[in-house]
Amino acid sequence: MTTTESMTPERIWHAVATERTTLHALLTTLSEAQWNHESLCDSWRIRDVVAHIILSADPTFSALLLGLIRARGNLHAMIRDTAIRHARQSTTPDLLSQLHATINHRTTPPGTTPADRLMDLLVHGQDIAIPLGLSREIPTAAARVALDRIRHARTFGIRKTLATHRLIATDTNWSAGTGQPLEAPIATLLLFATGREQAR
16 A cells, blocks of 8 residues: 655656546536536535636645735635636636646645645645536545545644544544544545535
């Protein structure tokens, strides 16, 4: 079983490219109604999630600064608003073309790592697939990288989650936390840790 330690940055970037490739393939099969369907992300349609994935693949300092100014310094509002704005300004073919162009990009926003890009793709891929009733695999090794990154960066309120739950993967040797045991496949634990209610 591949572990987080053996997934070098090169392997993580390869996994990122794979996620972008398979997500693009999935999106090409969707109808316009599905593109406009609500995602798991509050107030985001499927197309808004795709716009966010595109924007986060190759951010520029000037774009980040402008977005923060527009959002009055609120990072979460900036991320939401810029994605929605970009989706409104882009047709579905535009978004597909833009996503395809990011497949081999290896850019990370300030303060983030390749593991953040992988985590973002894994989770948002489910934000797209689950509401549409579609199946999208989360590779075990990639899920481990994503969960370990969340623990290290202390994002998504992970400290509180691990204080109230002990997450135990049933399909790989991974566990964390001190609270009530929760045993599940590591992909489910990733969704639980990132606040997706379908995994809770």
